[in-house]
Amino acid sequence: MINHIKDEISFEKILVMGLGQLGLPVAKYVKEKGFDVYGYDNNQLVMNNAEKEHNIKKLENFRNIDAFLICISTHREDDVSTPQVEGLMAIIRKISKEARNGKLVSIESTVPRGTTRKMFEILEHRFHVVHAPHRWYAREEDVHGVNQLRVIGGVCDCCLRTGIRFYDGVEQGAEKEDLEYYNANKSYRSLGIPMYSVSTVELAELSKIVENADRYLQIAFAEDLYMFCKANRISFGELRDAINTKWNVNILEPRDGIGGHCIPKDTRMFLESSEIKSKILIAAQEVDKDYRKYIEGMIKDKQINR
Ligand SMILES: NC(=O)c1ccc[n+]([C@@H]2O[C@H](COP(=O)([O-])OP(=O)(O)OC[C@H]3O[C@@H](n4cnc5c(N)ncnc54)[C@H](O)[C@@H]3O)[C@@H](O)[C@H]2O)c1
Structure with a gap:
Protein backbone atom coordinates (compact mmCIF):
# COMPACT_ATOMS: atom_id res chain seq x y z
CA MET A 1 0.00 0.00 0.00
CA SER A 199 -17.60 1.97 -2.38
CA THR A 200 -19.11 4.26 -5.05
CA VAL A 201 -19.44 8.00 -5.46
CA GLU A 202 -23.18 7.60 -6.19
CA LEU A 203 -23.61 6.06 -2.74
CA ALA A 204 -22.01 9.13 -1.19
CA GLU A 205 -24.37 11.38 -3.18
CA LEU A 206 -27.38 9.33 -2.11
CA SER A 207 -26.29 9.21 1.53
CA LYS A 208 -26.69 12.99 1.81
CA ILE A 209 -29.96 13.42 -0.05
CA VAL A 210 -31.53 10.42 1.68
CA GLU A 211 -30.51 11.81 5.10
CA ASN A 212 -32.49 14.95 4.32
CA ALA A 213 -35.37 13.03 2.70
CA ASP A 214 -35.65 11.08 5.96
CA ARG A 215 -35.85 14.34 7.89
CA TYR A 216 -38.50 15.59 5.45
CA LEU A 217 -40.57 12.50 6.14
CA GLN A 218 -40.33 12.91 9.92
CA ILE A 219 -41.44 16.56 9.76
CA ALA A 220 -44.26 15.75 7.33
CA PHE A 221 -45.54 13.09 9.75
CA ALA A 222 -45.59 15.66 12.55
CA GLU A 223 -47.56 18.02 10.27
CA ASP A 224 -49.99 15.23 9.37
CA LEU A 225 -50.49 14.30 13.00
CA TYR A 226 -51.03 17.96 13.93
CA MET A 227 -53.82 18.33 11.33
CA PHE A 228 -55.35 15.05 12.51
CA CYS A 229 -55.37 16.36 16.07
CA LYS A 230 -56.93 19.67 15.05
CA ALA A 231 -59.67 17.92 13.03
CA ASN A 232 -60.48 15.67 16.00
CA ARG A 233 -60.11 18.26 18.80
CA ILE A 234 -57.17 16.48 20.38
CA SER A 235 -54.24 18.27 21.99
CA PHE A 236 -51.26 17.65 19.69
CA GLY A 237 -48.80 18.77 22.39
CA GLU A 238 -50.17 16.41 25.00
CA LEU A 239 -50.30 13.47 22.58
CA ARG A 240 -46.76 14.15 21.36
CA ASP A 241 -45.37 14.39 24.89
CA ALA A 242 -47.04 11.11 25.81
CA ILE A 243 -45.78 9.24 22.72
CA ASN A 244 -42.26 10.62 23.05
CA THR A 245 -41.90 8.96 26.46
CA LYS A 246 -41.28 5.73 24.53
CA TRP A 247 -37.58 4.96 24.06
CA ASN A 248 -37.64 4.55 20.25
CA VAL A 249 -40.09 7.31 19.23
CA ASN A 250 -39.38 10.97 18.54
CA ILE A 251 -42.30 12.85 17.00
CA LEU A 252 -41.06 16.25 15.83
CA GLU A 253 -42.81 19.60 16.13
CA PRO A 254 -44.53 20.94 13.03
CA ARG A 255 -43.60 24.58 12.51
CA ASP A 256 -44.13 26.84 9.47
CA GLY A 257 -43.91 24.14 6.82
CA ILE A 258 -40.77 22.39 5.59
CA GLY A 259 -38.46 25.20 4.52
CA GLY A 260 -34.87 26.32 4.17
CA HIS A 261 -32.60 25.72 1.20
CA CYS A 262 -31.62 22.15 2.05
CA ILE A 263 -34.38 19.74 3.12
CA PRO A 264 -37.02 20.39 0.37
CA LYS A 265 -34.34 20.71 -2.34
CA ASP A 266 -32.47 17.57 -1.28
CA THR A 267 -35.72 15.61 -1.09
CA ARG A 268 -36.43 16.67 -4.67
CA MET A 269 -32.90 15.65 -5.64
CA PHE A 270 -33.61 12.21 -4.22
CA LEU A 271 -36.99 11.94 -5.95
CA GLU A 272 -35.40 13.02 -9.24
CA SER A 273 -32.58 10.48 -8.81
CA SER A 274 -34.70 7.59 -10.05
CA GLU A 275 -37.49 6.89 -12.51
CA ILE A 276 -39.20 4.84 -9.80
CA LYS A 277 -40.14 7.47 -7.24
CA SER A 278 -40.57 7.00 -3.51
CA LYS A 279 -44.36 7.00 -3.00
CA ILE A 280 -44.11 7.88 0.66
CA LEU A 281 -42.07 11.02 -0.09
CA ILE A 282 -44.54 12.17 -2.76
CA ALA A 283 -47.28 11.78 -0.15
CA ALA A 284 -45.14 13.72 2.35
CA GLN A 285 -44.82 16.62 -0.14
CA GLU A 286 -48.64 16.67 -0.41
CA VAL A 287 -48.96 16.70 3.38
CA ASP A 288 -46.60 19.67 3.59
CA LYS A 289 -48.62 21.59 0.98
CA ASP A 290 -51.86 20.90 2.90
CA TYR A 291 -50.23 21.87 6.19
CA ARG A 292 -49.03 25.21 4.78
CA LYS A 293 -52.54 26.00 3.53
CA TYR A 294 -53.91 25.00 6.92
CA ILE A 295 -51.50 27.28 8.79
CA GLU A 296 -52.19 30.17 6.40
CA GLY A 297 -55.92 29.69 7.00
CA MET A 298 -55.41 29.73 10.78
CA ILE A 299 -53.41 32.98 10.56
CA LYS A 300 -56.12 34.63 8.38
CA ASP A 301 -58.87 33.50 10.79
CA LYS A 302 -56.96 34.99 13.72
CA GLN A 303 -56.55 38.31 11.87
CA ILE A 304 -60.30 38.45 11.03
CA ASN A 305 -61.32 37.63 14.61
CA ARG A 306 -59.02 40.21 16.18
N1 LIG B 1 -25.92 25.68 4.90
C1 LIG B 1 -26.05 24.46 5.37
O1 LIG B 1 -26.46 24.27 6.52
C2 LIG B 1 -25.66 23.28 4.53
C3 LIG B 1 -25.49 22.03 5.17
C4 LIG B 1 -25.14 20.93 4.40
C5 LIG B 1 -25.01 21.07 3.02
N2 LIG B 1 -25.20 22.29 2.43
C6 LIG B 1 -25.03 22.39 0.96
O2 LIG B 1 -23.90 23.20 0.69
C7 LIG B 1 -24.09 23.93 -0.53
C8 LIG B 1 -23.89 25.42 -0.24
O3 LIG B 1 -24.86 25.80 0.70
P1 LIG B 1 -24.79 27.20 1.46
O4 LIG B 1 -25.76 27.09 2.55
O5 LIG B 1 -23.39 27.59 1.79
O6 LIG B 1 -25.35 28.18 0.34
P2 LIG B 1 -25.19 29.79 0.32
O7 LIG B 1 -26.23 30.25 -0.66
O8 LIG B 1 -25.17 30.33 1.69
O9 LIG B 1 -23.75 30.01 -0.30
C9 LIG B 1 -23.39 29.64 -1.59
C10 LIG B 1 -22.31 30.59 -2.08
O10 LIG B 1 -21.92 30.13 -3.39
C11 LIG B 1 -21.74 31.27 -4.22
N3 LIG B 1 -21.91 30.82 -5.61
C12 LIG B 1 -23.04 30.35 -6.18
N4 LIG B 1 -22.80 30.02 -7.46
C13 LIG B 1 -21.49 30.28 -7.69
C14 LIG B 1 -20.65 30.15 -8.83
N5 LIG B 1 -21.10 29.66 -9.97
N6 LIG B 1 -19.34 30.53 -8.71
C15 LIG B 1 -18.87 31.02 -7.53
N7 LIG B 1 -19.62 31.16 -6.42
C16 LIG B 1 -20.92 30.80 -6.51
C17 LIG B 1 -22.79 32.26 -3.76
O11 LIG B 1 -22.45 33.59 -4.10
C18 LIG B 1 -22.79 32.02 -2.25
O12 LIG B 1 -21.92 32.90 -1.57
C19 LIG B 1 -25.47 23.55 -1.02
O13 LIG B 1 -25.38 22.49 -1.95
C20 LIG B 1 -26.17 23.08 0.25
O14 LIG B 1 -27.24 22.19 -0.03
C21 LIG B 1 -25.50 23.40 3.16
Whole structure:
Protein backbone atom coordinates (compact mmCIF):
# COMPACT_ATOMS: atom_id res chain seq x y z
CA MET A 1 0.00 0.00 0.00
CA ILE A 2 2.84 2.35 0.79
CA ASN A 3 4.20 2.78 -2.77
CA HIS A 4 1.33 4.79 -4.21
CA ILE A 5 1.17 7.08 -1.19
CA LYS A 6 4.68 8.41 -1.79
CA ASP A 7 3.69 9.64 -5.27
CA GLU A 8 0.67 11.60 -4.16
CA ILE A 9 -0.07 15.32 -3.93
CA SER A 10 1.48 17.42 -1.22
CA PHE A 11 -1.45 19.56 -0.08
CA GLU A 12 -0.53 23.17 0.59
CA LYS A 13 -2.70 25.61 -1.32
CA ILE A 14 -6.41 24.98 -0.93
CA LEU A 15 -9.20 26.80 -2.75
CA VAL A 16 -12.70 26.98 -1.27
CA MET A 17 -15.24 27.83 -3.98
CA GLY A 18 -18.49 29.38 -2.70
CA LEU A 19 -18.07 31.24 0.59
CA GLY A 20 -21.66 31.24 1.84
CA GLN A 21 -23.22 29.74 4.95
CA LEU A 22 -21.22 26.53 4.50
CA GLY A 23 -18.14 27.57 2.48
CA LEU A 24 -16.98 30.29 4.86
CA PRO A 25 -16.79 27.97 7.92
CA VAL A 26 -15.04 25.43 5.69
CA ALA A 27 -12.45 28.01 4.61
CA LYS A 28 -11.92 29.12 8.23
CA TYR A 29 -11.49 25.51 9.37
CA VAL A 30 -8.97 24.70 6.61
CA LYS A 31 -7.04 27.84 7.53
CA GLU A 32 -7.01 26.88 11.22
CA LYS A 33 -5.45 23.58 10.17
CA GLY A 34 -2.47 25.50 8.78
CA PHE A 35 -3.12 25.34 5.03
CA ASP A 36 -2.66 28.24 2.66
CA VAL A 37 -6.32 29.06 1.94
CA TYR A 38 -7.82 30.93 -1.02
CA GLY A 39 -11.43 31.77 -1.71
CA TYR A 40 -13.58 32.19 -4.81
CA ASP A 41 -17.15 33.45 -4.93
CA ASN A 42 -19.08 35.10 -7.76
CA ASN A 43 -20.56 37.53 -5.25
CA GLN A 44 -17.90 40.22 -4.74
CA LEU A 45 -19.39 41.39 -1.42
CA VAL A 46 -19.10 37.86 -0.04
CA MET A 47 -15.52 37.53 -1.29
CA ASN A 48 -14.51 40.92 0.13
CA ASN A 49 -16.04 40.08 3.50
CA ALA A 50 -14.17 36.73 3.64
CA GLU A 51 -10.94 38.55 2.79
CA LYS A 52 -11.36 41.46 5.22
CA GLU A 53 -12.96 39.69 8.16
CA HIS A 54 -11.40 36.24 7.94
CA ASN A 55 -8.14 36.63 6.04
CA ILE A 56 -9.21 34.30 3.23
CA LYS A 57 -7.09 35.33 0.24
CA LYS A 58 -8.70 36.07 -3.12
CA LEU A 59 -7.80 33.47 -5.74
CA GLU A 60 -5.13 34.70 -8.13
CA ASN A 61 -4.25 31.64 -10.12
CA PHE A 62 -5.90 28.25 -10.49
CA ARG A 63 -2.56 26.71 -11.42
CA ASN A 64 -1.12 26.89 -7.90
CA ILE A 65 -4.01 25.07 -6.21
CA ASP A 66 -3.60 21.54 -4.79
CA ALA A 67 -7.21 20.91 -3.70
CA PHE A 68 -10.48 22.48 -4.84
CA LEU A 69 -13.27 22.30 -2.25
CA ILE A 70 -16.54 23.18 -3.95
CA CYS A 71 -19.25 24.58 -1.66
CA ILE A 72 -21.41 26.61 -4.04
CA SER A 73 -25.20 26.62 -3.91
CA THR A 74 -27.07 23.91 -5.81
CA HIS A 75 -30.51 25.47 -6.00
CA ARG A 76 -32.14 27.85 -8.47
CA GLU A 77 -31.58 31.49 -7.61
CA ASP A 78 -35.32 32.29 -7.75
CA ASP A 79 -36.48 29.11 -6.00
CA VAL A 80 -34.49 27.55 -3.16
CA SER A 81 -36.35 24.24 -3.30
CA THR A 82 -35.49 23.53 -6.95
CA PRO A 83 -32.14 21.79 -7.56
CA GLN A 84 -29.75 23.33 -10.08
CA VAL A 85 -26.18 22.23 -10.82
CA GLU A 86 -25.30 24.37 -13.87
CA GLY A 87 -23.12 26.69 -11.74
CA LEU A 88 -21.21 23.68 -10.48
CA MET A 89 -20.66 22.39 -14.03
CA ALA A 90 -19.36 25.82 -15.12
CA ILE A 91 -16.84 25.77 -12.26
CA ILE A 92 -15.69 22.27 -13.22
CA ARG A 93 -15.12 23.40 -16.82
CA LYS A 94 -13.04 26.31 -15.49
CA ILE A 95 -10.95 23.96 -13.33
CA SER A 96 -10.53 21.63 -16.31
CA LYS A 97 -9.12 24.48 -18.42
CA GLU A 98 -7.12 26.43 -15.87
CA ALA A 99 -5.85 24.09 -13.14
CA ARG A 100 -2.89 21.72 -13.13
CA ASN A 101 -3.66 18.04 -13.75
CA GLY A 102 -3.42 15.54 -10.90
CA LYS A 103 -4.98 17.72 -8.20
CA LEU A 104 -7.93 16.93 -5.91
CA VAL A 105 -11.45 18.18 -6.70
CA SER A 106 -13.93 17.61 -3.88
CA ILE A 107 -17.63 18.30 -4.34
CA GLU A 108 -18.83 19.30 -0.86
CA SER A 109 -22.12 20.81 -2.10
CA THR A 110 -25.16 18.54 -2.06
CA VAL A 111 -25.79 17.09 -5.53
CA PRO A 112 -28.23 14.72 -7.28
CA ARG A 113 -27.12 11.15 -7.93
CA GLY A 114 -24.83 10.97 -10.97
CA THR A 115 -23.54 14.57 -10.81
CA THR A 116 -20.02 13.82 -9.51
CA ARG A 117 -19.38 11.22 -12.21
CA LYS A 118 -20.45 13.75 -14.90
CA MET A 119 -17.90 16.18 -13.48
CA PHE A 120 -15.24 13.52 -13.51
CA GLU A 121 -16.01 12.95 -17.20
CA ILE A 122 -15.62 16.67 -17.93
CA LEU A 123 -12.26 16.50 -16.13
CA GLU A 124 -11.31 13.36 -18.11
CA HIS A 125 -9.75 11.74 -15.04
CA ARG A 126 -6.95 14.29 -15.13
CA PHE A 127 -7.95 15.11 -11.52
CA HIS A 128 -8.93 13.02 -8.50
CA VAL A 129 -12.65 13.56 -7.90
CA VAL A 130 -14.51 12.84 -4.65
CA HIS A 131 -17.85 13.73 -3.11
CA ALA A 132 -17.70 14.60 0.60
CA PRO A 133 -21.12 16.01 1.54
CA HIS A 134 -21.71 17.98 4.74
CA ARG A 135 -23.86 17.54 7.82
CA TRP A 136 -23.11 21.06 8.98
CA TYR A 137 -25.75 22.61 11.25
CA ALA A 138 -25.61 26.37 11.92
CA ARG A 139 -27.25 26.25 15.37
CA GLU A 140 -24.87 23.61 16.72
CA GLU A 141 -21.67 24.42 14.88
CA ASP A 142 -19.49 23.39 17.83
CA VAL A 143 -20.65 19.75 17.65
CA HIS A 144 -22.18 19.53 14.17
CA GLY A 145 -19.72 21.68 12.26
CA VAL A 146 -17.17 21.04 9.51
CA ASN A 147 -15.19 18.31 11.27
CA GLN A 148 -17.90 15.87 12.33
CA LEU A 149 -17.95 12.34 10.86
CA ARG A 150 -18.75 12.59 7.13
CA VAL A 151 -19.31 10.19 4.24
CA ILE A 152 -16.88 10.19 1.31
CA GLY A 153 -16.97 8.46 -2.07
CA GLY A 154 -14.50 8.59 -4.95
CA VAL A 155 -15.06 8.05 -8.66
CA CYS A 156 -12.01 5.72 -8.81
CA ASP A 157 -9.95 4.06 -6.09
CA CYS A 158 -7.12 6.56 -6.55
CA CYS A 159 -9.62 9.44 -6.14
CA LEU A 160 -10.95 7.97 -2.89
CA ARG A 161 -7.46 7.29 -1.52
CA THR A 162 -6.38 10.85 -2.27
CA GLY A 163 -9.58 12.26 -0.75
CA ILE A 164 -9.28 10.25 2.44
CA ARG A 165 -5.63 11.20 2.79
CA PHE A 166 -6.53 14.90 2.54
CA TYR A 167 -9.57 14.84 4.83
CA ASP A 168 -8.90 12.12 7.34
CA GLY A 169 -5.18 11.54 7.10
CA VAL A 170 -5.47 7.82 7.53
CA GLU A 171 -6.82 5.42 4.94
CA GLN A 172 -9.30 2.89 6.24
CA GLY A 173 -7.37 -0.35 6.60
CA ALA A 174 -3.99 1.42 6.51
CA GLU A 175 -1.10 -0.75 7.67
CA LYS A 176 1.19 0.20 10.55
CA GLU A 177 4.03 0.97 8.09
CA ASP A 178 1.72 3.43 6.28
CA LEU A 179 1.02 5.25 9.53
CA GLU A 180 4.75 5.50 10.19
CA TYR A 181 5.15 6.95 6.70
CA TYR A 182 2.39 9.47 7.29
CA ASN A 183 3.92 10.56 10.55
CA ALA A 184 7.46 10.77 9.18
CA ASN A 185 6.56 12.69 6.00
CA LYS A 186 6.73 16.37 6.89
CA SER A 187 5.02 17.65 3.73
CA TYR A 188 2.00 15.55 4.57
CA ARG A 189 -0.89 17.23 6.36
CA SER A 190 -4.60 16.49 6.61
CA LEU A 191 -7.78 18.23 7.78
CA GLY A 192 -8.21 15.70 10.59
CA ILE A 193 -11.87 15.07 9.75
CA PRO A 194 -13.11 11.51 10.41
CA MET A 195 -14.45 10.11 7.14
CA TYR A 196 -16.65 7.10 6.44
CA SER A 197 -15.81 5.83 2.96
CA VAL A 198 -18.29 4.11 0.67
CA SER A 199 -17.60 1.97 -2.38
CA THR A 200 -19.11 4.26 -5.05
CA VAL A 201 -19.44 8.00 -5.46
CA GLU A 202 -23.18 7.60 -6.19
CA LEU A 203 -23.61 6.06 -2.74
CA ALA A 204 -22.01 9.13 -1.19
CA GLU A 205 -24.37 11.38 -3.18
CA LEU A 206 -27.38 9.33 -2.11
CA SER A 207 -26.29 9.21 1.53
CA LYS A 208 -26.69 12.99 1.81
CA ILE A 209 -29.96 13.42 -0.05
CA VAL A 210 -31.53 10.42 1.68
CA GLU A 211 -30.51 11.81 5.10
CA ASN A 212 -32.49 14.95 4.32
CA ALA A 213 -35.37 13.03 2.70
CA ASP A 214 -35.65 11.08 5.96
CA ARG A 215 -35.85 14.34 7.89
CA TYR A 216 -38.50 15.59 5.45
CA LEU A 217 -40.57 12.50 6.14
CA GLN A 218 -40.33 12.91 9.92
CA ILE A 219 -41.44 16.56 9.76
CA ALA A 220 -44.26 15.75 7.33
CA PHE A 221 -45.54 13.09 9.75
CA ALA A 222 -45.59 15.66 12.55
CA GLU A 223 -47.56 18.02 10.27
CA ASP A 224 -49.99 15.23 9.37
CA LEU A 225 -50.49 14.30 13.00
CA TYR A 226 -51.03 17.96 13.93
CA MET A 227 -53.82 18.33 11.33
CA PHE A 228 -55.35 15.05 12.51
CA CYS A 229 -55.37 16.36 16.07
CA LYS A 230 -56.93 19.67 15.05
CA ALA A 231 -59.67 17.92 13.03
CA ASN A 232 -60.48 15.67 16.00
CA ARG A 233 -60.11 18.26 18.80
CA ILE A 234 -57.17 16.48 20.38
CA SER A 235 -54.24 18.27 21.99
CA PHE A 236 -51.26 17.65 19.69
CA GLY A 237 -48.80 18.77 22.39
CA GLU A 238 -50.17 16.41 25.00
CA LEU A 239 -50.30 13.47 22.58
CA ARG A 240 -46.76 14.15 21.36
CA ASP A 241 -45.37 14.39 24.89
CA ALA A 242 -47.04 11.11 25.81
CA ILE A 243 -45.78 9.24 22.72
CA ASN A 244 -42.26 10.62 23.05
CA THR A 245 -41.90 8.96 26.46
CA LYS A 246 -41.28 5.73 24.53
CA TRP A 247 -37.58 4.96 24.06
CA ASN A 248 -37.64 4.55 20.25
CA VAL A 249 -40.09 7.31 19.23
CA ASN A 250 -39.38 10.97 18.54
CA ILE A 251 -42.30 12.85 17.00
CA LEU A 252 -41.06 16.25 15.83
CA GLU A 253 -42.81 19.60 16.13
CA PRO A 254 -44.53 20.94 13.03
CA ARG A 255 -43.60 24.58 12.51
CA ASP A 256 -44.13 26.84 9.47
CA GLY A 257 -43.91 24.14 6.82
CA ILE A 258 -40.77 22.39 5.59
CA GLY A 259 -38.46 25.20 4.52
CA GLY A 260 -34.87 26.32 4.17
CA HIS A 261 -32.60 25.72 1.20
CA CYS A 262 -31.62 22.15 2.05
CA ILE A 263 -34.38 19.74 3.12
CA PRO A 264 -37.02 20.39 0.37
CA LYS A 265 -34.34 20.71 -2.34
CA ASP A 266 -32.47 17.57 -1.28
CA THR A 267 -35.72 15.61 -1.09
CA ARG A 268 -36.43 16.67 -4.67
CA MET A 269 -32.90 15.65 -5.64
CA PHE A 270 -33.61 12.21 -4.22
CA LEU A 271 -36.99 11.94 -5.95
CA GLU A 272 -35.40 13.02 -9.24
CA SER A 273 -32.58 10.48 -8.81
CA SER A 274 -34.70 7.59 -10.05
CA GLU A 275 -37.49 6.89 -12.51
CA ILE A 276 -39.20 4.84 -9.80
CA LYS A 277 -40.14 7.47 -7.24
CA SER A 278 -40.57 7.00 -3.51
CA LYS A 279 -44.36 7.00 -3.00
CA ILE A 280 -44.11 7.88 0.66
CA LEU A 281 -42.07 11.02 -0.09
CA ILE A 282 -44.54 12.17 -2.76
CA ALA A 283 -47.28 11.78 -0.15
CA ALA A 284 -45.14 13.72 2.35
CA GLN A 285 -44.82 16.62 -0.14
CA GLU A 286 -48.64 16.67 -0.41
CA VAL A 287 -48.96 16.70 3.38
CA ASP A 288 -46.60 19.67 3.59
CA LYS A 289 -48.62 21.59 0.98
CA ASP A 290 -51.86 20.90 2.90
CA TYR A 291 -50.23 21.87 6.19
CA ARG A 292 -49.03 25.21 4.78
CA LYS A 293 -52.54 26.00 3.53
CA TYR A 294 -53.91 25.00 6.92
CA ILE A 295 -51.50 27.28 8.79
CA GLU A 296 -52.19 30.17 6.40
CA GLY A 297 -55.92 29.69 7.00
CA MET A 298 -55.41 29.73 10.78
CA ILE A 299 -53.41 32.98 10.56
CA LYS A 300 -56.12 34.63 8.38
CA ASP A 301 -58.87 33.50 10.79
CA LYS A 302 -56.96 34.99 13.72
CA GLN A 303 -56.55 38.31 11.87
CA ILE A 304 -60.30 38.45 11.03
CA ASN A 305 -61.32 37.63 14.61
CA ARG A 306 -59.02 40.21 16.18
N1 LIG B 1 -25.92 25.68 4.90
C1 LIG B 1 -26.05 24.46 5.37
O1 LIG B 1 -26.46 24.27 6.52
C2 LIG B 1 -25.66 23.28 4.53
C3 LIG B 1 -25.49 22.03 5.17
C4 LIG B 1 -25.14 20.93 4.40
C5 LIG B 1 -25.01 21.07 3.02
N2 LIG B 1 -25.20 22.29 2.43
C6 LIG B 1 -25.03 22.39 0.96
O2 LIG B 1 -23.90 23.20 0.69
C7 LIG B 1 -24.09 23.93 -0.53
C8 LIG B 1 -23.89 25.42 -0.24
O3 LIG B 1 -24.86 25.80 0.70
P1 LIG B 1 -24.79 27.20 1.46
O4 LIG B 1 -25.76 27.09 2.55
O5 LIG B 1 -23.39 27.59 1.79
O6 LIG B 1 -25.35 28.18 0.34
P2 LIG B 1 -25.19 29.79 0.32
O7 LIG B 1 -26.23 30.25 -0.66
O8 LIG B 1 -25.17 30.33 1.69
O9 LIG B 1 -23.75 30.01 -0.30
C9 LIG B 1 -23.39 29.64 -1.59
C10 LIG B 1 -22.31 30.59 -2.08
O10 LIG B 1 -21.92 30.13 -3.39
C11 LIG B 1 -21.74 31.27 -4.22
N3 LIG B 1 -21.91 30.82 -5.61
C12 LIG B 1 -23.04 30.35 -6.18
N4 LIG B 1 -22.80 30.02 -7.46
C13 LIG B 1 -21.49 30.28 -7.69
C14 LIG B 1 -20.65 30.15 -8.83
N5 LIG B 1 -21.10 29.66 -9.97
N6 LIG B 1 -19.34 30.53 -8.71
C15 LIG B 1 -18.87 31.02 -7.53
N7 LIG B 1 -19.62 31.16 -6.42
C16 LIG B 1 -20.92 30.80 -6.51
C17 LIG B 1 -22.79 32.26 -3.76
O11 LIG B 1 -22.45 33.59 -4.10
C18 LIG B 1 -22.79 32.02 -2.25
O12 LIG B 1 -21.92 32.90 -1.57
C19 LIG B 1 -25.47 23.55 -1.02
O13 LIG B 1 -25.38 22.49 -1.95
C20 LIG B 1 -26.17 23.08 0.25
O14 LIG B 1 -27.24 22.19 -0.03
C21 LIG B 1 -25.50 23.40 3.16
